[in-house]
Amino acid sequence: MSSKRILHTINEFSLDGTGITAVVLELILGQVDAGERVTVLCRSSDSDMRDMLREHGVKIIEVGSFRRVLLSCSVFGRLRALVKAVDIIHVHTSKSMICVLLAAPIHFFRHSVATIHNPHQHSTRVMWIAHRVVALSGVQAGDISKQTLGFVRPAAIPNGILGGYRVPMNVKPKASNLPNLGDNAVLFVGGLYERKGLDILVRAMQLVLQTVPNAHLFVIGNRDRPAIETMVTDLGLESAVTFLGFRKNPIPYMAKANVFVVPSREEGFGNVLVEARAAQVPIIASDTGGIPTALSGGRAGILVPVGDFRQIAKNIIAVLTQPSFAAELRARTRDGIEQFTVSHFVAAYEKVYESVQS
The missing domain is CATH 3.40.50.2000 (Glycogen Phosphorylase B;)
Incomplete structure (x- = not known):
């Protein structure tokens, strides 16, 4: 042919x-x-x-x-x-x-x-x-x-x-390439505009910190939306949120994080979800658009209603405080990943x- x-x-x-x-x-x-x-x-x-x-x-x-x-x-x-x-x-x-x-x-x-x-x-x-x-x-x-x-x-x-x-089937970053995110690291990767819902995750972190005081949110994405950083300051969360800026390869951060969150209000698909699955990090994401597809119908992560920061917080706390639950979510990330x-x-x-x- x-x-x-x-x-x-x-x-x-x-x-x-x-x-x-x-x-x-x-x-x-x-x-x-x-x-x-x-x-x-x-x-x-x-x-x-x-x-x-x-x-x-x-x-x-x-x-x-x-x-x-x-x-x-x-x-x-x-x-x-x-x-x-x-x-x-x-x-x-x-x-x-x-x-x-x-x-x-x-x-x-x-x-x-x-x-x-x-x-x-x-x-x-x-x-x-x-x-x-x-x-x-x-x-x-x-x-x-x-x-x-x-x-x-x-x-x-x-x-x-x-x-x-760019993304191998089995992500195994070298130990020397892994960033030090400390314990109880929550990770967000994406644009800082409203559609991506970072403000929802920031509000969830307020609740998470009441139960897990040393939890820390790391944000990867261009720092071109000062409003969200102002929100973090106004809520007094500066010590619990770090803006890392753009990273060409976020996968080492995913591999090191304790939980990965995609709180989008709208999402056509969400490539970062597939990357996170390759890194085998527990995933929490909004039940909208193509996100359920990227999570194999929800089998590979936890789906929450759009904008529900309380549900996001509840599930973050569960992942950070229940090792067996976190291990189960890591294992589920591989379920059906071949289709991607x-x-x-x-x-x-x-x-x-x-x-x-x-």
């Missing part, structure tokens, strides 16, 4: 720790290993990403601005030729999709696949017009089908990041691509 020519489109494509970027890169590298010819169209990238793609024979086209592409006849013409020459147009963001749609609309409608990475963003609804739509969970796929009265029936493919370039491998991920998308070409 001859190799396919695949075009992936995305806004920014840099090795910056962004969840979408990490997943798309795993898919691309897996496709290259399978013999496919892959090109990436994006607004911008960085030298690390360009070097990695070049090493794997992937062509990357940076246009600077999608608007510029549409306003320049010569650039637009080259884009049209590029789009019409590929077998699959795989779009990951709405803005990049509109660009290739306008360049070659008929070819787009016949050969496009759209992955809805951020279902909470209303702008992604325009991506439902692709020939095939992919959701990150069965719940998300059902929501899209319901909202479109059944006209769009997405495939459900959870993100696959294990066994790829890169090989499984690439194979699932291959079936979607085949349906587009048939």
Whole structure:
């Protein structure tokens, strides 16, 4: 069987720790290993990403601005030729999709696949017009089908990041690489904006400290939301909360933490949950969006109602004070983890691509 020519489109494509970027890169590298010819169209990238793609024979086209592409006849013409020459147009963001749609609309409608990475963003609804739509969970796929009265029936493919370039199937960080988080370490990894729910976890920590005074919350994520740090100060929790800033590889911290918490209000999937499962750390997470899928229906962690900081606190206390319960949760992290491998991920998308070409 001859190799396919695949075009992936995305806004920014840099090795910056962004969840979408990490997943798309795993898919691309897996496709290259399978013999496919892959090109990436994006607004911008960085030298690390360009070097990695070049090493794997992937062509990357940076246009600077999608608007510029549409306003320049010569650039637009080259884009049209590029789009019409590929077998699959795989779009990951709405803005990049509109660009290739306008360049070659008929070819787009016949050969496009759209992955809805951020279902909470209303702008992604325009991506439902692709020939095939992919959701990150069965719940998300059902929501899209319901909202479109059944006209769009997405495939459900959870993100696959294990066994790829970044996260091995069995995480065993060297002892020298493990950070010292002390006893009773609670870990959060993610953006500090409201959707990720760090404020909910901070309120939970108020209750945790009443029972486990030496519990400590470590926060990994860009320190670009001063409001949450002000909240910690106002609640008098400065000595119990440490903001570590961005970490390119949070897995050693997961391996060292006593419990990992994802208190999101909304979540398309949650790659960090799969990473935490690979690190075998007990997990507590909100029962929303794709989180139950990332936790194999809740078997691999504890699900709590969205915003319920009391339930989060109750479960953190249980993990920190009951060694047998913590051990049970660690063991459960491996239950069904195989479905999140890169090989499984690439194979699932291959079936979607085949349906587009048939």
